[in-house]
Amino acid sequence: MTRPDLLQRIAVQTAARERDGLRRRLRAIDHAEGAWLEAGGRRLLGFCGNDYLGLAQHPQLIAALKRAADDEGVGSTSAHLICGHRREHAMLEEALAEWTGRERALLFSTGYMANLGTLQALLERGDVCVEDKLNHACLLDGVRLAGAELKRYPHADADAAARQLQGRPGAAALLATDGVFSMDGDVAPLTALAALCAREHATLMVDDAHGLGVLGTDGAGSVAAAGLGPREVPVLMATLGKALGCSGAFVAGSAALVDGLVQFARPYIYTTAMPPALAAAAHAAVVLARGEGWRREKLAALVARFRAGAGELGLPLLPSPSAIQPLLLGDAQAALEAARSLEQRGFLVGAIRPPTVPRGQARLRITLSAAHGEADVDRLLDALADCLHGHAPEPGHAAATGSR
Numbered sequence: 001m002t003r004p005d006l007l008q009r010i011a012v013q014t015a016a017r018e019r020d021g022l023r024r025r026l027r028a029i030d031h032a033e034g035a036w037l038e039a040g041g042r043r044l045l046g047f048c049g050n051d052y053l054g055l056a057q058h059p060q061l062i063a064a065l066k067r068a069a070d071d072e073g074v075g076s077t078s079a080h081l082i083c084g085h086r087r088e089h090a091m092l093e094e095a096l097a098e099w100t101g102r103e104r105a106l107l108f109s110t111g112y113m114a115n116l117g118t119l120q121a122l123l124e125r126g127d128v129c130v131e132d133k134l135n136h137a138c139l140l141d142g143v144r145l146a147g148a149e150l151k152r153y154p155h156a157d158a159d160a161a162a163r164q165l166q167g168r169p170g171a172a173a174l175l176a177t178d179g180v181f182s183m184d185g186d187v188a189p190l191t192a193l194a195a196l197c198a199r200e201h202a203t204l205m206v207d208d209a210h211g212l213g214v215l216g217t218d219g220a221g222s223v224a225a226a227g228l229g230p231r232e233v234p235v236l237m238a239t240l241g242k243a244l245g246c247s248g249a250f251v252a253g254s255a256a257l258v259d260g261l262v263q264f265a266r267p268y269i270y271t272t273a274m275p276p277a278l279a280a281a282a283h284a285a286v287v288l289a290r291g292e293g294w295r296r297e298k299l300a301a302l303v304a305r306f307r308a309g310a311g312e313l314g315l316p317l318l319p320s321p322s323a324i325q326p327l328l329l330g331d332a333q334a335a336l337e338a339a340r341s342l343e344q345r346g347f348l349v350g351a352i353r354p355p356t357v358p359r360g361q362a363r364l365r366i367t368l369s370a371a372h373g374e375a376d377v378d379r380l381l382d383a384l385a386d387c388l389h390g391h392a393p394e395p396g397h398a399a400a401t402g403s404r
């Protein structure tokens with residue numbers, strides 16, 4: 001018998017993606033300056049990043065990173081449990097625990113790893129994990145890694161979640177949901193899910209990658225905004241690479257949860273700790289995100305302005321209160337063409353296609369940031385009106401040639 005060749009197989013699968021118009025491609029951005037991006041010799045106004053508070057290039061983050069790198073160098077040189085856990089990590093964990101109102105917090109190198117590690121540490125074969133259909137990929141993958149049973153419910157449907165839980169009455173159960181959904185921008189029905197978990201003796205885990213910094217008084221996230229605390233949501237995960245403008249993630253909860261993760265979460269144990277200088281920068285970001293409420297207010301005002309304008313233009317907006325404002329176009333090709341046509345007009349917007357979103361739900365994922373100005377939003381609306389209503393781009397369009 002001849003063995004299938006793995007490299008040939010993946011090449012065939014890639015070719016199939018190409019045929020379906022679903023091939024993904026990398027592009028190198030040469031330079032970033034606030035919301036502006038330079039690529040291929042052109043300046044584009046980006047509405048695609050997750051730097052919601054405009055902190056990624058903040059001088060205080062850069063200064064904290066430089067200071068710590070001058071003192072400690074670049075690499076942490078080891079895993080947390082050997083000698084990689086530095087004062088900068090410990091101080092950041094304390095600040096994150098305090099911000100989120102939890103006893104402890106534990107840093108992970110990425111959000112993907114935080115979710116893999118947490119699910120793998122908490123769940124075993126025979127357990128059930130109930131998840132929203134639109135949860136982030138890593139929440140699904142973590143259940144697979146744990147060998148637990150994954151049950152998915154239709155988006156934001158707490159009654160369906162209840163039926164999934166009730167289908168496995170004796171099993172240890174985790175209900176995991178995005179706080180703010182990464183491709184739709186809407187907020188999970190957290191109050192209903194918390195009540196359900198209390199009733200069913202299930203543990204509730206919220207991934208607040210897109211809520212932390214953006215929602216809640218002082219930006220503590222979607223859980224705090226819903227008036228829920230550690231009792232209702234004992235497992236809270238959020239990332240440092242979005243509103244905080246850095247990289248990395250954390251899980252916050254009880255001391256017992258964090259101690260357990262340190263023992264059992266393999267993606268925590270068997271990896272190099274994030275650079276201490278990055279932890280120092282993230283700490284500076286936490287202080288700014290908590291303290292500078294004007295960033296949240298500005299972002300909220302830009303979101304309101306965009307939604308009002310898009311509503312007037314009759315654009316296919318999804319009902320999202322967050323910085324993520326998707327325009328649902330349906331067809332993958334239509335989403336790609338809209339993104340291309342926006343790019344000709346000087347804007348960079350993500351075209352999100354299957355399998356990232358369900359078939360027939362391709363979209364432009366427009367993200368707003370406190371780094372944008374009102375005029376930027378207005379220019380984007382003009383361009384959307386042009387290209388979604390089929391007009392030719394005007395030569396010398398403001399966004400293509402202008403600066404901030």
Ligand SMILES: *Cc1c(COP(=O)(O)O)cnc(C)c1O
Nearest residue numbers: 110111112136178182209239241
């Ligand atoms: C981005 C994201 C992650 C992954 O976080 P990284 O730090 O980028 O690995 C996890 N969950 C959600 C909901 C996200 O949007």
